[in-house]
Amino acid sequence: MEILFLAKKVITFFVEPFGLILVSGLVGFYFLITRSSKKALIFLSLSFSLLLFFSHPFIGNSLIQQLESQYEKYSYKDKSIEFIHVLGHGHYDNNEWPLSSQIGNSSLKRTFEGIMIFKKLNNPHVKLIFTGYAGKGNDTSNAEINASIARITGIKDENIIINGKPKDTKEEAEFTKSIVGNKSFVLVTSALHMPRAMKLFKDFGLNPIPAPTDFKGRSEIKLLSVPSIGSVTKASNAIHEYLGIAWARLVSFVL
Numbered sequence: 184m185e186i187l188f189l190a191k192k193v194i195t196f197f198v199e200p201f202g203l204i205l206v207s208g209l210v211g212f213y214f215l216i217t218r219s220s221k222k223a224l225i226f227l228s229l230s231f232s233l234l235l236f237f238s239h240p241f242i243g244n245s246l247i248q249q250l251e252s253q254y255e256k257y258s259y260k261d262k263s264i265e266f267i268h269v270l271g272h273g274h275y276d277n278n279e280w281p282l283s284s285q286i287g288n289s290s291l292k293r294t295f296e297g298i299m300i301f302k303k304l305n306n307p308h309v310k311l312i313f314t315g316y317a318g319k320g321n322d323t324s325n326a327e328i329n330a331s332i333a334r335i336t337g338i339k340d341e342n343i344i345i346n347g348k349p350k351d352t353k354e355e356a357e358f359t360k361s362i363v364g365n366k367s368f369v370l371v372t373s374a375l376h377m378p379r380a381m382k383l384f385k386d387f388g389l390n391p392i393p394a395p396t397d398f399k400g401r402s403e404i405k406l407l408s409v410p411s412i413g414s415v416t417k418a419s420n421a422i423h424e425y426l427g428i429a430w431a432r433l434v435s436f437v438l
Contacts, residue, residue: 195426199419200237204230238410240401243417247400250424251374254381257296257394259303264392266368267304268359269297270352270380271315271325282335286328289373289397290315294329296396297371298336312344312362314355324348352376352427356384365390373397375420379427386431 196202211226236242273287286294294313301311311333315325324347333343344362349355359368367390372380374395384391399417 195423198426199422200233200415201419204233204237204415207233234415235410237415237418238412240408240411240414240417243414243421244400246421246425247375247417250378250421251395251398251400254374254377254393254395256396257300257369257392259300261367261369261392262304262306263367264304264306264309264369265366266310266312266359266363267297267300267394268312268314268355268363268368268370268391269293269329270355270370270372270376271313271329271349272373273318274321274323274325274328276317276321276323282328282331286332290325290329291332292397293371293373294332296394297369298333298338300369300371300394301333301338301342302336307342310342310344310362311338312346312359312368314346314349314358316347316350352380352383353431356380356387356389359384360387360389363389367392369394371396373399375399375424379424379431382428382431 197206207226207230211223211228211230214220214223214226270293272290272293274285274290275287277285283291297311297313301309311330313326313330313333315329317324324345326345326347330343330345334340346358349358365388370377370380370384370391371394374397377393377395381391381393399420
């Protein structure tokens, strides 16, 4: 399973913007070194064109907004909710840094949203579920890091469920199924990731109520905006989600 997980990550990288730009550029330089000038020109031009295309803010934002606009923010009104599941994302273990600097931006926003929902529901029986593995180079799981933030805000251990083993959204959904069964629950993740998460959780027969956060798209982007690497990152993140959704649908169709 570990090999399949790594293989999926590698393959995904090479079909996303950064991977396409990198591979095209490397192939171009190879042909340049071997004095195949025409082929070198083709691949270097392709690499530059892809970089120019994906670095435009309009492209990344358009791709992201198609995903983020599918679900509205949570209403904070459903008092019958018993579980809130905060999906993991990323962090970096470093005891010389404060906890606020170890947790990734997306993880922090997801965790904060889960805490807000917990507080506003004002129900002592609600459970906050945190999932997510440690990731490369870390000893502490992302689930534990996020739960630490919840504890700091006064949420008791009896209201927290932690599983630091799931490596992806599918494994997180599988774990939650064993906890909540067929009950409705609030699902907290980045707005960009929510369509794929909802698809995967529903495929397990779960009944998630979306609570998107960590919105990244902007509604007004001018065509004459200045290109940036940040825009390439946005485009890569969006395409990563589209690929994930396509893969989930393919698996559902085949199985």
